Amino acid sequence: MAETNWWDGDKDLVADIYSSLKKEEGKLVIYKGTSPHLHIRRYLVDWLAVQAECFNMTSHTIHLAVFLLDRIMDRDNSSNEAHLHIVAMACLLIATKFEDKEDMVIKLGRFVRRVINGIISQEEFLMLELEVLEMFQWRVSVPTAVHFIDYFLSIAVPDLEKSKGSVINGKYNAPVYIRKYTKYFLDISLQNHSFSFMKPSLLAASCIASSRVCLNLTPTWTRVLQETTSYSWEDISSYIDVMLKAHEADEMAQLKEAGQAHGMDTLGQREDIKPFVDVRRS
Incomplete structure (x- = not known):
């Protein structure tokens, strides 16, 4: 589901695409949150976000990668924490193949090969990618x-x-x-x-x-x-x-x-995000 500004197109086409997204949303694998490794999920997500930023990936890519990782953690209770780190890499590489341009996929692929070097072979990593895809029956281009x-x-x-x-x-x-x-x-x-x-x-x-x-x-x-x-x-x-x-x-x-x-007593404020003011609908 490559990133396109579909919402800027013809109104009838936009309505059809939105309707299709809603239908696909109803078919998503349900998240259960039952993994025994939820305590390291934040670390894995932060790691994915850092890599996504380093490679200038889109928000679509990181959200798809986390979607895949969450569902895998739900279903695979036997994985140890070290293996989940490799699984997270596989999710990110799969996500970028579906959401980013080809040159981005090549750059990330090279990075992953450097990271996994000495941990598992490239052949084993490829098999892991295939396992992830088969787990989702190759339906990984999903709306986030x-x-x-x-x-x-x-x-x-x-x-x-x-x-x-x-x-x-x-x-x-x-x-x-x-x-x-x-x-x-x-x-x-x-x-x-x-x-x-x-x-x-x-x-x-x-x-x-x-x-x-x-x-x-x-x-x-x-x-x-x-x-x-x-x-x-x-x-x-x-x-x-x-x-x-x-x-x-x-x-x-x-x-x-x-x-x-x-060393300030009166603290400054961030320029990009305004101070929090909780004023709800009356």
């Missing part, structure tokens, strides 16, 4: 939250630009910041396995709503967003709470770290 969030933002941002709230307090450009925040909350969703239980479209909707809360945009969940996503405020509110708590904890950690680094 990233595919839905791009579409939802294509509706939400123009609607925001038309409103009086496009500039916040005369300083913050809401359309720009809502994109920053949604990416931020997507990253949070990867780190916490509880979000893997959610449908990708529900996760995407929750990320956008959480972003609107942080930006103090009212109403928090507009009629346009509800009609576009098919999710009501009641459907997403509990997930928003989890995301906002994670954001608040991260913000405090960032401020504490900044204060320790500069």
